[in-house]
Amino acid sequence: MILEEIVADKKRRLPEHMARISESQMRRMAEETKTREANCFYNHLKKPGLSIIGEFKKASPSLGTITSKIDLMERIAEYNASVDAISCLTEEDHFHGNVEYLKEIRAKSQLPILRKDFMICEYQFYEAKVIGADAVLLITAILDDAQMHDFYQLARELELDVLVETHDEAEVERAMKINPRIIGVNNRNLKDFTISLEHTRRLRPYVPEDKVFVAESGITGDEDVRFLRDCGVDAFLIGRAFMESENPKALAQKWKELYQA
């Protein structure tokens, strides 16, 4: 299964990162990194009305290489003017991401940034803080309960917000054990890549109203926006539709209006 492959490749990649900067050094650097604005990712998603997280990704196992019609600088300017947070893939082998992209975005944006990666060891959390991320992703499917608990704690100690990703009932139940403030449903099945917004609708009742509830993946058209509005979703995480658009700003603004209508 693709998730296992990605995690295996991640384990092979980590020593490369650690050879550049050791874990003890990265930890020290993280502890010395000033928090830009505590809880900013959470606060930007929590505010009334629809919030949108705009993603930057150059490729994915399901979509292959994505050819963007605008360059990264233009994209950041468009996102700055229209979305509430930015998600940046930093996974190298399957999503062609890099921590350098996140640093570039940090230099040009005041928006909260989510480090989108497959987080499996403490080093990545320290690194996230050092490169300027405000939040990290925890994927329930690749972590056991103890890891979920410990990584969540570590992130919060570093004053990073956490988006906890789920895909089915059992994962939501496991995720709720750590009582996260932000919980997402990935509409993409990572076993066969099928996408259905039904996952968000079905899982909505299992997530208490006081949590920030995020619909992730597969949001590409007006119908999707209306459907998710009726499900009662606080935020959208959108990659492909923005990556393929010449004008993601106009798209984000249109969908926010539609959500309110």
Ligand SMILES: O=P(O)(O)OC[C@@H](O)[C@@H](O)c1c[nH]c2ccccc12
């Ligand atoms: O491009 P889409 O279908 O709009 O999806 C964005 C985002 O949800 C997706 O990239 C994603 C969701 N969870 C992930 C975990 C790892 C990597 C990527 C993802």
